[in-house]
Amino acid sequence: MNSTLDMVKNQLSIKELLLDSVVLCVLLGVIIVGSLYYNAEMWLEDYPPEIQQAAGPMSGGSRNQRILVGIPFILILVGIPLYSNVKLKKRNRDLSFWTAFINVFLIFGIFNLFDLFVLDVWFVTLTPEAWIISGTAALMEQYNTFSFHVMESVKGALLSFVISPVFAV
Numbered sequence: 001m002n003s004t005l006d007m008v009k010n011q012l013s014i015k016e017l018l019l020d021s022v023v024l025c026v027l028l029g030v031i032i033v034g035s036l037y038y039n040a041e042m043w044l045e046d047y048p049p050e051i052q053q054a055a056g057p058m059s060g061g062s063r064n065q066r067i068l069v070g071i072p073f074i075l076i077l078v079g080i081p082l083y084s085n086v087k088l089k090k091r092n093r094d095l096s097f098w099t100a101f102i103n104v105f106l107i108f109g110i111f112n113l114f115d116l117f118v119l120d121v122w123f124v125t126l127t128p129e130a131w132i133i134s135g136t137a138a139l140m141e142q143y144n145t146f147s148f149h150v151m152e153s154v155k156g157a158l159l160s161f162v163i164s165p166v167f168a169v
Contacts, residue, residue, distance in 0.1 A: 004098055011092045011099040020084040021110035025118075027076050028111065032119060035069045040131045042066040046152075047133065050142045055133045081107045081167050100168035108160035112153055120149035 035042060041062040044055055058066070081104040088103060089095040123131060127143045142148075 004096070007096050008099045008102055011088060011095060012103060013088065013091065016084065016087060017103055017106055018110075020080055020087075021107050024076065024080045024107060024111050025114040027080075028073060029114065029119065031069060031073050031076070035065070037128070037130045039065055040133055042069060044133060048142045048145060048148045051133060051136050051139055054136045054139055056135075077111075085167060097165075097168050101164050104167040105160055105164040108164065109157065112156045112160060115156070116149060116153040120146070120153070124149065 032043075039062055041055070041058060042065045044052055044058045044062065047055075084103055084107060085095065085100045088099065092099075122128075124144050124146045127140070132143065136142075
């Protein structure tokens with residue numbers, strides 16, 4: 001165990017990990033915020049259940065926009081952690097599974113924290129008018145419920161733990 005920990009310490013670059021995480025947060029943050037201002041309905045499935053129910057089904061146009069926004073979102077979400085591991089492998093000439101796993105898990109974790117403590121806090125405390133789904137303004141209490149976002153963040157952390165090994169292979 002000690003040798004594995006030593007290997008991870010020697011192979012992992014905190015500076016690169018933080019830089020890659022910041023790039024991920026900025027790019028995805030711009031996509032999320034920009035698309036929320038353009039048409040918040042395309043994120044309806046990420047709103048609290050009470051708001052989803054009051055809003056009704058997502059329109060076809062919003063669903064199409066979600067797909068268009070989702071393509072670069074997924075490419076960035078997958079591409080940056082993969083690229084980060086490629087850089088680590090190139091720098092170290094070899095990369096252990098555990099180093100690659102921890103690198104990706106931490107990148108996802110930092111984004112998850114950014115999402116919770118920057119984007120979700122913004123959503124809950126300021127709730128820009130453009131982010132309020134049509135017909136749901138009466139549900140401001142639901143918009144301002146931080147516990148929903150915390151639970152989604154926990155789910156995100158668990159999903160990151162499950163998915164990170166795929167990036168490490």
